[in-house]
Amino acid sequence: MSDLTQLTLKAAVDGLKAKKFSSAEITQAFLSNIEASNGTLNAYTEVTADKALKMARASDARLAAGEGGALEGAPLGIKDLFCTDGVRTTAGSNMLRDFTPPYESTVTANLWRDGAVMLGKLNMDEFAMGSSNETSAFGPVKNPWKSKASNAELTPGGSSGGSASAVAADLCLAATASDTGGSIRQPAAFTGTVGIKPTYGRASRYGMVAFASSLDQAGPITKTVEDAALLLRSMCSFDMKDSTSLDVETPDWTASVGESVKGLRIGVPREYVVDGMPAEIQALWDQGVEWLKAAGCEIVDISLPHTKYALPTYYIVAPAEASSNLARYDGMRFGHRATEARSLTDLYETSRAEGFGKEVQRRLTIGAYVLSAGFYDAYYVKALKVRRRIAQDFDNVWGQVDAILTPSTPSAAFALGDKQIDPVQMYLNDVFTVTTNLAGLPGISVPAGMDANGLPLGLQVIGKALDEATVFQVAAALEDAAGFAAKPDKWW
Amino acid sequence: MAIDAATVRKVAHLARIKTPEDRLETLAGELNGILNWIEQLDEVDVQFVEPMTSNVHQPLRLRDDVVTDGGKLDCVLSNAPKSADGFFVVPKVVE
Numbered sequence: 001m002s003d004l005t006q007l008t009l010k011a012a013v014d015g016l017k018a019k020k021f022s023s024a025e026i027t028q029a030f031l032s033n034i035e036a037s038n039g040t041l042n043a044y045t046e047v048t049a050d051k052a053l054k055m056a057r058a059s060d061a062r063l064a065a066g067e068g069g070a071l072e073g074a075p076l077g078i079k080d081l082f083c084t085d086g087v088r089t090t091a092g093s094n095m096l097r098d099f100t101p102p103y104e105s106t107v108t109a110n111l112w113r114d115g116a117v118m119l120g121k122l123n124m125d126e127f128a129m130g131s132s133n134e135t136s137a138f139g140p141v142k143n144p145w146k147s148k149a150s151n152a153e154l155t156p157g158g159s160s161g162g163s164a165s166a167v168a169a170d171l172c173l174a175a176t177a178s179d180t181g182g183s184i185r186q187p188a189a190f191t192g193t194v195g196i197k198p199t200y201g202r203a204s205r206y207g208m209v210a211f212a213s214s215l216d217q218a219g220p221i222t223k224t225v226e227d228a229a230l231l232l233r234s235m236c237s238f239d240m241k242d243s244t245s246l247d248v249e250t251p252d253w254t255a256s257v258g259e260s261v262k263g264l265r266i267g268v269p270r271e272y273v274v275d276g277m278p279a280e281i282q283a284l285w286d287q288g289v290e291w292l293k294a295a296g297c298e299i300v301d302i303s304l305p306h307t308k309y310a311l312p313t314y315y316i317v318a319p320a321e322a323s324s325n326l327a328r329y330d331g332m333r334f335g336h337r338a339t340e341a342r343s344l345t346d347l348y349e350t351s352r353a354e355g356f357g358k359e360v361q362r363r364l365t366i367g368a369y370v371l372s373a374g375f376y377d378a379y380y381v382k383a384l385k386v387r388r389r390i391a392q393d394f395d396n397v398w399g400q401v402d403a404i405l406t407p408s409t410p411s412a413a414f415a416l417g418d419k420q421i422d423p424v425q426m427y428l429n430d431v432f433t434v435t436t437n438l439a440g441l442p443g444i445s446v447p448a449g450m451d452a453n454g455l456p457l458g459l460q461v462i463g464k465a466l467d468e469a470t471v472f473q474v475a476a477a478l479e480d481a482a483g484f485a486a487k488p489d490k491w492w
Numbered sequence: 493m494a495i496d497a498a499t500v501r502k503v504a505h506l507a508r509i510k511t512p513e514d515r516l517e518t519l520a521g522e523l524n525g526i527l528n529w530i531e532q533l534d535e536v537d538v539q540f541v542e543p544m545t546s547n548v549h550q551p552l553r554l555r556d557d558v559v560t561d562g563g564k565l566d567c568v569l570s571n572a573p574k575s576a577d578g579f580f581v582v583p584k585v586v587e
């Protein structure tokens with residue numbers, strides 16, 4: 001029974017359709033894995049076993065009748081910032097510890113429409129603010145991978161650390177995640193999984209707990225590129241409930257997986273070499289270039305001159321938007337309310353001080369500062385102007401290249417506690433991923449190799465807006481060349 | 493542009509986050525670290541550049557100003573810290 005949990009999403013969906021096993025069987029197999037492992041890995045904040053089995057039996061009935069959607073009967077994990085009707089949704093925060101939404105996010109509604117089964121809600125950095133899952137009010141998630149050099153527990157990355165850890169440890173077939181500055185791709189790289197952030201506007205943000213609205217985008221974390229194509233298709237849709245949702249067709253991206261990349265022009269941006277980047281990351285990147293060359297791609301040196309300004313820009317824009325979005329948590333209509341307060345302002349201030357963790361408070365304070373009178377133009381407007389420069393850098397190279405290849409992260413997974421002292425050091429984790437959020441472009445991380453200590457490393461493919469097809473095509477070529485099949489040794 | 497404890501006190505109030513006095517210095521140090529790092533943006537020439545507020549290259553959609561949903565009193569109140577008779581109950585905060 002346990003081998004069912006090691007299937008890819010595609011193989012599971014095919015197996016369910018062919019009635020090789022039932023949804024109830026595979027769902028039970030995952031629930032058993034979760035029960036045995038979650039105490040150690042802490043990937044799930046809530047396991048919805050009864051609901052899962054009920055959904056699985058309904059899927060089995062549909063499959064028996066020869067019906068069913070694209071994901072019929074497939075058990076998934078859901079990042080805990082997607083509102084799920086009647087199931088607690090916390091966004092990793094004490095502020096929402098007792099919040100049970102009376103409505104469903106569009107992304108999850110799409111998944112249930114296609115027949116997917118919900119196993120539960122996955123742990124994450126508080127309000128998606130973090131790169132190591134250490135800001136979660138439910139405690140850090142552990143990476144199933146361990147370094148050969150040490151027994152230290154490693155972070156699975158963040159903010160979608162629960163999603164990445166659960167997929168890597170076979171606690172779900174695949175998972176939903178969200179990416180504001182790298183929160184899908186960085187954890188995917190740290191756990192040997194695949195993660196894609198689609199073009200901004202592809203997936204509806206309705207019912208996703210907001211962090212920074214102009215950057216947030218939903219996407220999947222999966223075991224293979226084909227699985228990512230399959231799950232992303234179900235997640236995306238045009239949605240009248242989200243004013244930034246794009247009214248475009250959602251193509252069948254699985255058709256792009258395995259298509260020849262011969263003749264594609266791949267850009268290699270010289271500015272993505274950063275100070276102190278381990279030689280292994282450069283070597284992996286060089287290897288990626290060689291693989292694509294061998295597959296018939298033309299490699300083009302390109303320049304994205306404003307790359308180094310992307311992270312500082314992000315750390316103005318994102319906190320500014322967060323300070324506006326999170327103003328709704330005032331203890332009045334929902335969320336945590338402090339019990340003792342002497343005035344209305346005191347009630348707001350105390351509720352927010354009690355409900356938000358340190359990193360969220362830090363970012364809300366920065367956000368309030370850069371938006372405050374006297375600093376608005378010097379910081380916020382300035383950052384929006386640099387943001388346009390960064391987006392223009394990409395526009396300038398699309399004439400020369402079809403996609404861009406970079407590393408996903410500047411290092412392999414680090415130990416829990418390693419970077420907690422200096423916030424700027426932690427922010428640098430997203431140095432390669434944040435540019436695509438600022439420009440609204442699709443980016444995928446594919447596991448492509450190991451460092452000297454046996455930890456997975458990822459390569460990132462960036463594409464033009466709405467050109468996920470090419471991104472999947474190139475990602476599948478890398479996946480094929482890398483042949484990454486390693487799994488973490490089970491210690492948990 | 494160094495931030496001192498008084499500035500942190502003011503900004504924390506703007507953000508409506510109660511911050512104990514003994515935390516102000518620490519926070520000032522952290523915020524200065526982040527803002528010093530951010531100040532490298534001054535190197536970028538942004539003269540004649542329009543601020544970029546959105547990634548979406550389409551005009552904002554408008555819908556007719558009509559009620560499309562409603563009658564969900566119980567839903568709206570379901571997560572209230574306290575409610576009574578179809579209203580949110582807030583604590584008495586006036587003298």
